[in-house]
Amino acid sequence: MTASRPATPAQRKIKEAIDARDALATALTKAGIQLPAMDIRTPWAEESRYALVHLGLCSAPVAHASRK
Template identity: 75%
Template sequence: MGHGTRSTGPTRTLMPRTPKTQEALDARDALASALSRAGIQLPAMDVRTPWADDGEVRYALVHLGVCSAPVALMLADVILRGIAA
């Protein structure tokens, strides 16, 4: 697993709190909440921070991990229903 925290389980503190990492953590939590409301749970969602040569965190990524085919189909269905609304 990369540097970061997961939406479930114990919080890891390997990632420095910067505005960029906080933005990614907030986005991960908002997405996890929205997916949960739609009845979808991804097995792993975390935030990863690529490190620059100088050790600074320039951006952070919300890593969605992998999911099963049924979960992918559920995601597609929720997205398409949202587009049609």
């Protein structure tokens, strides 16, 4: 079964950001890096002109631990 194409431009932009987030997470995992949080954010609630991959916030100890 194939996934249907998102109907609106905003939905397509969110789908694009989700795909980018997933690809980035896969690449980081292969490199041995794990971020504490990764999600998708849109700057406007009504209609998303674009979506952002939010890489989350982490403490300094967590950031240093991810380098190991």
